[in-house]
Amino acid sequence: MDKTLSTEISMSEKKKYKVFVSGAISTQFIADSIAKHSTKTTIGAHDIFLGQVRSDVIENKTVKAIDYSAYEEMAEEKFHEIREAAFTKFELTCMHLYHSMGIVKTGEICLFVFVSAKHRTAAFEACRWITEEIKANVPVFGKEIFEDETYAWKVNTK
Amino acid sequence: MDKTLSTEISMSEKKKYKVFVSGAISTQFIADSIAKHSTKTTIGAHDIFLGQVRSDVIENKTVKAIDYSAYEEMAEEKFHEIREAAFTKFELTCMHLYHSMGIVKTGEICLFVFVSAKHRTAAFEACRWITEEIKANVPVFGKEIFEDETYAWKVNTK
């Protein structure tokens, strides 16, 4: 009984794709993710969106980093819903989503949306749709930290 | 006089962006390209399109590589026009285009369109527009080489 139960739990946990990563997303990680797709030879098109932290100037103060936090349980559910919906809406071969938690400095990558398809139209449409969904519906919060160590809470624009 | 002339030539050559690369585009090259933008802290969004060679099956024969050739002088002019037009049409921070020449095996990357902007809408729209322009207007030709060493000339679809 115990064994069956633990197997079930581990399978259901496996289904939930881990999206949040600690700190910035490295370009090496991105390269490795792309390289892994060279064996998937039905893929003809990848579209990748990367969010990078800007050194915005707000009331004369320059952003030096964003400290991300989230309602993680809800966010993971939302990411899962977005994944499932995207696979239904678009003809995709695969999809990978990563979002930073914690401190990401200006110039570093905080969001990595990676969509692969046989043809480019599906890849383009899905990547954009997914990114907009993430921005609109995933409960992630960002504290913009200025060079003088003060901060302000970020609100998304387009 | 000689010195002035040679400076002028080198400046005009510099203007013409080199797009064609020999063989596949490596994921390491892509990673390095992304990493170079960490100092450009006005960028908030990157959109990257990658074309990957598919192992399509045509009349029971499987593609193992594409051998790319081009009317290179015209292609470089077209790439230049597309670049200039994209900077006019969209609010971009920067743009990099690379296309393979010669043999690219299935699973390898043959096109790398890299667009960066302050905001995501410009990045998404520009990346898609540029990719469609390249497919439609740049004189690149592809010979699909099958596993049995026979081949067929490729025609683009969406």
Add this chain to the structure above:
Amino acid sequence: MNITVRFFGLVAEVAGSSSAELTDIADCNSLIEKLNTDFPKLNNCQYSVAVNKIIATENINLNDGDEVALLPPFAGG
């Protein structure tokens, strides 16, 4: 019945806490009213309400064990 309330981002900062436990609250509207009394600064805060991880677009009856989250504007990506 017990309701867990969770605060995030600016809301957590304004509330001075990341969570609260409330009892005997019939619905979302009563919950907000109670929170505005307990944490007066929340009155000036912009947030959406999620009940059991689903955004509530209207008043919702609450049950024992429900988790209600007060979510400031999202800033992902």
Add this chain to the structure above:
Amino acid sequence: MNITVRFFGLVAEVAGSSSAELTDIADCNSLIEKLNTDFPKLNNCQYSVAVNKIIATENINLNDGDEVALLPPFAGG
């Protein structure tokens, strides 16, 4: 006057050559006619014509030194 003709991809294969030099050709239509005589298999080929690297959408008069390219369907990316 001299015109350089360049063949690419399938067209080069069909012509069995990557270029040709022609003299005394008034315009694109005459050039195509001449090429169809010199390389009969070109008749069955689909291509567009570029004069000095610009796609010709109508008949164009040719001048000494012009470069005309016969371009099969593009397959970039």
